[in-house]
Amino acid sequence: xxQNYYGKGEIVNYNASLIYxxxxxxxxxxxxxxxxxxxxxxxxxxxxQIQAGSAVEYDRMNQQEFQIxxxxxxxxxLWYKDLGLGLMVNTKWFxxxxxxDNLLRHFDNIYSSDITNxxxxxxxxxxxxxxxxxxxxxxxxxxxxxxxxQKEALSEGWLGVNCRYHWLTVGGAIxxx
Numbered sequence: 001x002x003q004n005y006y007g008k009g010e011i012v013n014y015n016a017s018l019i020y021x022x023x024x025x026x027x028x029x030x031x032x033x034x035x036x037x038x039x040x041x042x043x044x045x046x047x048x049q050i051q052a053g054s055a056v057e058y059d060r061m062n063q064q065e066f067q068i069x070x071x072x073x074x075x076x077x078l079w080y081k082d083l084g085l086g087l088m089v090n091t092k093w094f095x096x097x098x099x100x101d102n103l104l105r106h107f108d109n110i111y112s113s114d115i116t117n118x119x120x121x122x123x124x125x126x127x128x129x130x131x132x133x134x135x136x137x138x139x140x141x142x143x144x145x146x147x148x149x150q151k152e153a154l155s156e157g158w159l160g161v162n163c164r165y166h167w168l169t170v171g172g173a174i175x176x177x
Contacts, residue, residue: 015041029092
């Protein structure tokens with residue numbers, strides 16, 4: 001379950017996802033995890049806070065402009081559903097995975113009252129590779145990783161590391177943006 005709240009209630013998004021991800025042991029140290037995700041939600045706008053021509057960046061690097069044509073209202077609520085697929089391979093030495101969300105490219109036309117050219121959401125691709133190193137005494141774990149994601153105008157890579165020493169865990173990452 002997820003809820004996003006943008007711009008003091010200008011846009012509110014509620015959604016729920018159901019994920020199925022079985023694990024298949026391919027070899028002694030290799031596990032394959034395919035996944036499928038069904039997501040359904042509702043994106044609502046507060047038209048009292050909307051001004052024609054104002055811009056909103058609900059998703060990072062993907063700015064949309066509210067376009068109101070004539071006296072036609074934008075609307076208040078948009079129900080949507082979409083599908084995602086993924087594949088993760090875990091080995092003794094590393095893990096690597098890919099996932100693609102918004103495969104059905106659901107309608108996302110809450111930004112405009114133009115129903116002749118409805119906006120559809122872009123596909124979201126994520127690729128991940130990383131490893132986990134655990135000390136012989138099992139009191140120290142170091143987990144470096146690289147993540148790449150692309151969704152519409154957003155395209156970025158992340159390089160990060162998480163470290164655990166006994167009960168203390170710290171981590172950090174840096175983005176190409």
